[in-house]
Amino acid sequence: RAAYFLLEPVGGGSYNNDDEFIVNINIWSQKEGANLFVAKLDFDPTALEVTRIEKGTTLTSWAEEFFDNQTGQVSLTAGLPTPGLKTTEGNDPLMAKVIFKGKKVGLTDITITSDSKIYSNSDNQNILTSLLSSQIAITN
Secondary structure, X not given: OOEEEEEXXXXXXXXXXXXXXXXXXEEEOOOOOEEEEEEEEEEOOOOEEEEEEEEOOOXXXXXXXXXXXXXXXXXXXXXXXXXXXXXXXOEOOEEEEEEXXXXXXXXXXXXXXXXXXXXXXXXXXXOEEEOOEEEEXXXX
């Protein structure tokens, strides 16, 4: 059993200070179908801020899309009815795009937290196996 969220900075992960950039949150679940996705992200609010979230089209039932620039958190919860979502090699569907803006020059991380979950369609067990992160470079 294995599933995880992929954090994919669009454009390579290096951005100018005060510029907006996109981090895609993609889903990987090739071994079995999953029907509920809870993605919780942490970021340094002194280095980054979220300007908006754009939902992907893969998941049809959204319960939450929330961000807090004071605490450095993003919370996304969405689902897909039975049979759920089972991904294929090379096709990691987009859950959402999080649009960030750099606030401070330097390296900073965006991290999937341990509060995140991916539930299997067959028995509603959490099959999330990896908590990935992405390093972002903010430059002048």
